[in-house]
Amino acid sequence: MATVQNPTPTPPSPRSVPVVKPEVSTFDRLQYKYEQNKRRINTIISVIALVIVAGVGYRIYTGSQNEKAATAVAYAQRYFESDSANLALNGDGQHAGFLKIMKRYSGTKTANLCHYYAGVCYLKLGDYPNAIKQLQDFDGKGTNVGGAAKGALGDAYMETGKTKDAIKAYESAAEENNLVLTPLYLQRAGMAYEMANQPQDAIKAYKRVRDAYPMSPQARDMDKYLARLGSID
Numbered sequence: 432m433a434t435v436q437n438p439t440p441t442p443p444s445p446r447s448v449p450v451v452k453p454e455v456s457t458f459d460r461l462q463y464k465y466e467q468n469k470r471r472i473n474t475i476i477s478v479i480a481l482v483i484v485a486g487v488g489y490r491i492y493t494g495s496q497n498e499k500a501a502t503a504v505a506y507a508q509r510y511f512e513s514d515s516a517n518l519a520l521n522g523d524g525q526h527a528g529f530l531k532i533m534k535r536y537s538g539t540k541t542a543n544l545c546h547y548y549a550g551v552c553y554l555k556l557g558d559y560p561n562a563i564k565q566l567q568d569f570d571g572k573g574t575n576v577g578g579a580a581k582g583a584l585g586d587a588y589m590e591t592g593k594t595k596d597a598i599k600a601y602e603s604a605a606e607e608n609n610l611v612l613t614p615l616y617l618q619r620a621g622m623a624y625e626m627a628n629q630p631q632d633a634i635k636a637y638k639r640v641r642d643a644y645p646m647s648p649q650a651r652d653m654d655k656y657l658a659r660l661g662s663i664d
Contacts, residue, residue, distance in 0.1 A: 578607030
């Protein structure tokens, strides 16, 4: 019986063998993109890190500066309260005054407050241009002396003959709606209106003092002021 031999298998043609591509993961794709752009990416990351570190450092620095400024200003405030305007402004040789403190601790809340104190000191010393400058530089938002600063600015304007500017400052000060300061600055606004030959506006200011703030010291004189302007109602 003849032996049947199995034919030798023919190897497949290279063209007939399917090419299996390795699976590329999301991580691999990200890694590839990173390698292509790593210099740019690293630069961006470094910049962001620096900004974050700088921001944290600035907050720590300003917090420390605020504490130092609050301590340094104590002596100047004492001189201010005792009506020693020159010492409050310039210091006593051992302790700094408002002018040095506002420069040394620029950017702090205390430095901002020093502008108010300095403005009032200059007003008391009769240096009205510097009083105006300091009071204009003061930001009263969030403080309890915003109205007083505007009123003091009005006084400085009046002393320099800037009546219209004074009226604006007094009216702005009166908007603070303070039981003590509002009638005071309404009265001064009325007087400024009289000087500006605006009697009807003066009458409105005086009537507001009389009717809205009857218990204020200024209200006692309002009928007399109104009678002088021919208003007797």
